[in-house]
Amino acid sequence: MFWSSTFVLALAHLCVAKPLSKRWDNLAEKHSWVDIPRGWEYLSPAPADMRFDLRVGLKQDKIEDLIATLMETSDPSHERYGKHLSKAEAEALVAPHSTTVNAVDSWLEYHEIGDKDINRSGDWVTLRVTVAQAERMLGAKYNVYHHPVSSQKVVRTMSYSLPRELHSHVDVVAPTTYFGTLRSMRTTSFLQPEIKPVEQEDPAPDFSINAVVPTSCNSVITPACLRALYNTSTYVPKATATNKLGVAGYLDEFANRADLQTFFRQFRTDAVGSSFTTVQVNGGGDDQNDPGVEANLDIQYTTGISFPTPNIYYSTGGSPPFNPDSQTPTNTNEPYLDWLNFILAQSTIPQVITTSYGDDEQTVPNDYAVRVCNLFAQLGSVGSTVFFSSGDFGVGGGDCRTNDGTNKVLFQPAFPASCPFVTTVGGTTRVNPEIGVSFSGGGFSRYFARPSYQNTAVSTFVTGLGTKFSGLYNATGRAYPDLAAQGNGFQVVIGGRVGSVGGTSASSPTVAGVFALLNDFRIANGKSSLGFINPLIYSTASTGFNDIVAGSNPGCGTTGFTAGKGWDPVTGLGTPDFLKLQTFV
Ligand SMILES: *[C@@H]1O[C@H](CO)[C@@H](O)[C@H](O)[C@H]1NC(C)=O
Ligand SMILES: *[C@@H]1O[C@H](CO)[C@@H](O)[C@H](O)[C@H]1NC(C)=O
Ligand SMILES: *[C@@H]1O[C@H](CO)[C@@H](O)[C@H](O)[C@H]1NC(C)=O
Numbered sequence: 001m002f003w004s005s006t007f008v009l010a011l012a013h014l015c016v017a018k019p020l021s022k023r024w025d026n027l028a029e030k031h032s033w034v035d036i037p038r039g040w041e042y043l044s045p046a047p048a049d050m051r052f053d054l055r056v057g058l059k060q061d062k063i064e065d066l067i068a069t070l071m072e073t074s075d076p077s078h079e080r081y082g083k084h085l086s087k088a089e090a091e092a093l094v095a096p097h098s099t100t101v102n103a104v105d106s107w108l109e110y111h112e113i114g115d116k117d118i119n120r121s122g123d124w125v126t127l128r129v130t131v132a133q134a135e136r137m138l139g140a141k142y143n144v145y146h147h148p149v150s151s152q153k154v155v156r157t158m159s160y161s162l163p164r165e166l167h168s169h170v171d172v173v174a175p176t177t178y179f180g181t182l183r184s185m186r187t188t189s190f191l192q193p194e195i196k197p198v199e200q201e202d203p204a205p206d207f208s209i210n211a212v213v214p215t216s217c218n219s220v221i222t223p224a225c226l227r228a229l230y231n232t233s234t235y236v237p238k239a240t241a242t243n244k245l246g247v248a249g250y251l252d253e254f255a256n257r258a259d260l261q262t263f264f265r266q267f268r269t270d271a272v273g274s275s276f277t278t279v280q281v282n283g284g285g286d287d288q289n290d291p292g293v294e295a296n297l298d299i300q301y302t303t304g305i306s307f308p309t310p311n312i313y314y315s316t317g318g319s320p321p322f323n324p325d326s327q328t329p330t331n332t333n334e335p336y337l338d339w340l341n342f343i344l345a346q347s348t349i350p351q352v353i354t355t356s357y358g359d360d361e362q363t364v365p366n367d368y369a370v371r372v373c374n375l376f377a378q379l380g381s382v383g384s385t386v387f388f389s390s391g392d393f394g395v396g397g398g399d400c401r402t403n404d405g406t407n408k409v410l411f412q413p414a415f416p417a418s419c420p421f422v423t424t425v426g427g428t429t430r431v432n433p434e435i436g437v438s439f440s441g442g443g444f445s446r447y448f449a450r451p452s453y454q455n456t457a458v459s460t461f462v463t464g465l466g467t468k469f470s471g472l473y474n475a476t477g478r479a480y481p482d483l484a485a486q487g488n489g490f491q492v493v494i495g496g497r498v499g500s501v502g503g504t505s506a507s508s509p510t511v512a513g514v515f516a517l518l519n520d521f522r523i524a525n526g527k528s529s530l531g532f533i534n535p536l537i538y539s540t541a542s543t544g545f546n547d548i549v550a551g552s553n554p555g556c557g558t559t560g561f562t563a564g565k566g567w568d569p570v571t572g573l574g575t576p577d578f579l580k581l582q583t584f585v
Contacts, residue, residue, distance in 0.1 A: 024110045024163045027139040030173070031365045032159030034405035037179045038363070038398075039147055046142035046155045048132040055337065056125045057172040057371050058096035058104060066093040067374075070381045070421070071453075074532040076540050082528040084383035087347065094123050094378060100169040107166060111137050124341065131155070138162065138173060145179065152181050172367040174334055180359050181334060188356045188389040188441075189294050189505030195219060195489045197498040217431045220489045220500065222267045223304035229431060229486070230514050231579040237309050239523035245302050245516040246312045246350030247509065248339055250357050253292030254278075254285060255299040255313040256495075263300045263493040268307060276303060276311040282338045284315035294356060297492045297501050298509045302354065305513025309520060312350055314339060336416075340375040349379065351519045351529035354387040354512035356505035360396075361415040362403055366447050373419035373448065380421055380532030385519075387512045389504035390417045390426040390481040391441025394555030395473070395569075411443050411473045411556055417480050418445035423533055424480035425508040426571050427487025428548055434575055435563070436551025437487050441504060442561055442569035445477035453535040454479060457542070457567035469558065482534055483545060484571035485510040514576045518585050530585060537573055544581035545574035 036042060060066070072080040085093075104125060108118065111133065119126040131142045139161035146153050160176040198220050217225035227233040237243070249255070257275055264271045276299055278286050295313065303311050316339045343349055361369065376386050391397075396412030417424040426440040444450075450458055458479045485507040492501045519529045530536065537545070548571035554560040563570040 023165060024107050026164050027161035028164045028167060029159060029161045030167070031177045031367055033177055033403065035403060036145065036158070037403065039149060040145045040179050041148065043144040043146045043153065046131045046144055048130065050131045050155070051128055052131070052134070052155060052175075054127045054129050054134055055174045056104065056127065056170055057174070058100050058123045058125060059169050059171055060094040060123050060374065061097040061100070062093040062095075063374055066090065066381055067377055069093070070377050070532055071535065074380065074535045076536050082531070084528055084531050085381045087344075087382055090378050090381050091122060094374075096123050096169075103166060103169045107137075107163060121341075138176065140176065147179075147181070150181070154179060154181055172365075172371045174337065174368065177365045178334060178368045180363060188358065188392050188508075189297055189501050189503035190392065191293060192489060192500040192502045195500035195502075197491055197500050198222070213431050215431070220491055221486050221506070222491050223301070224267065225431070226301070226305060226486060226510055226513075229434070230510075230576050232305060232514060232517055235517055235521070235578065237306070237517060237520040239520045240308050240310060243516065243520045243523050243529075244310050244312060244348075244350040244352075245306050245512060246314060246343075246353040247295075247298045247302055248314050248316070248353060248355040249284075249292070249295050249298070250316050250339065250355070251292070251294065252285060252317075253295040254287050254290055254315060255295040256288060256291035258288070259291050259296050259493040259496065260300060260303065262496055263304070266493070266498065267491065268304050271303065271307040274303070274308060276313055278313045278315055281314055281316040281342045283317035285317060286315055291494050293492070293494055293501060294505055296494050297490060297506060298354065298356060300492055301490065301506065301509040302513050302516070305510060306516040309516050314343070316342075336372045336375070340372065340379075344375065344378060349382060349384050351383060351523075352385045352387070352512050352516045353379070354508045355416075356389040356503070356508050358388065358391055358414045358417055361413045361418050361445060361447060364415045369415050369419070369447050372416065373421055376416065376419055377421040383529045383531040385515055385530055385533050386422045387508045387515075388416050388422045388424050389441070389508040390414065390424045392439040392503045392505075393441060394439060394553035394560045395443050395558065396556040400556035409472075409556060411469070413443040413445050413477070413480075414441050415447070417441060418443075418448055418478055420448050420451040420478045420534075421532065423482050423511075423537075424572070425504060425511045426481030426484040427504045427507045428484050428551070428571055428575055429486065429488040433550070434486070434546065434548055436484070436548055436553065436568075436570035438552065438554060439503070440481070440484065440487065440551070440553045440570050442481055442553050444474045444479050444569070446474045448478040450476055450478055451534070453538045454482075454567070457538055457573070461567055461569070464564070469561075472556070472558070479569055481569070481572040482537065483511060483573050483576065484548060485514075485575050511576060514578055514581075517578060518581055521582055522585055536584070538567075541581060541584035542573055544577055544584050546577055547574040
């Protein structure tokens, strides 16, 4: 009796579920990898009852309008130039359509995800689910993967799907196929023990006049070198109550306050006693006994150039080391999303933000890269300039083989450097003249088309290149870097001692410092911040840069691109000349 009634109930359930299941069980693939991403190893299946947070990125209803607005408000010849959106205006454009919300809601209902396990905030829905639930919803198979270099373990899947109907409503689900984590990402700096550090500048440079660039800057770089080279020495910031510069730190890297004082005492004496603010995001740490090379480099050079502009160091945390046996829910542990969603939720956002991390573009799934890139567009639309280092491997590091199963050797662009809504910074070295440094990352995206703002500059370069490297790079892709700055022999204080550090990680904070001063100048004159600068620097302000015409960026077994007159994929438009740029902003 008991048995048969259950049987009838089960049948009844089937009858009701049928039309629904057609709707929600008709899965189509969203993204998959051919092979396990390089650097990662399969460890074990993920425990079926492990709970984790799944982020569903809803389609942003008016993202095309947001991007169109961004292009207008950053085009110096447009009447909307400088009229940045408010936070609320930008949020209204990225909000999902009610059809999208309803479709996703009934999908969640079908999978019996209760309200207590759902968090909604604008265009993201976060679900607390078990591995078994996520596998059913996404036609996925979650495993534990290991990254030996960073000792990181993650739960990811080699492929995921969504109901056909949801493909037009959901941009991305995470974590799924993006394996990059806070710790496995590449920082774009490295120690240079071969370059003998300078302990003290002697005599102290005189900044009452635009200083001559000392010849020592050929091998070691200090704030004095950069301030003389880029003509910021005589500028006195005035808008320090409003203007801010942010450094985004992702790895477990902490900027050290005592080291900054030591740095100031040696290289920027007028700044002694000033400091920066640390903002901890998502459980990010601030261990003052554990100074990070990247973090110290970034903060010492952003403050070293922009002093007394307030600087903020954002320390974004990852989850604690992943333990597959634990019943504690693990978070997604992915870079970018936590910090980007945090910063976009703030009522005031620094007018300049610099970040020195990245990955090969091909290791970031296209859907994930597009969504993250759109978040940078949103930052630009509310008036922030977002700088990224271009990477330290020229046209590509390692064997440059593709991961699509064909194993072809191709130049390997980096992401987020390849996102058209960030400003990407390459590296130079030496002075009188500066030349492109050999590690300077540069190239052409395979995900993002060439934006119109760089059409003229880039097509001139591509035409000049002729058939050289034909097939190795994507001539119609977004090209980078956009500009450049010194990247070799930076004098950085780490644990009380001066060491030499190199990388485009040094270049990006340098340019961020210069543009923070340009923002100061605009704000002090009652104008808005510069916001997204690419349309400006490729048009009216293109002569505000020192064109770099020598140097190349070898990689992938080739000699790489060569710097020359005009834009090139080693040094972009060149290095900033503050005094000239001042006349264009
Ligand atoms: C939703 O957000 C609240 C507040 O941030 C948090 O306490 C809760 O754990 C979250 N729930 C889920 C399912 O993510
Ligand atoms: C900026 O400084 C350089 C020397 O580094 C100098 O040649 C150039 O003329 C300066 N630019 C302006 C606009 O004064
Ligand atoms: C070049 O870039 C475009 C996007 O801009 C992309 O659609 C195309 O597939 C890329 N080509 C190659 C060969 O990667």
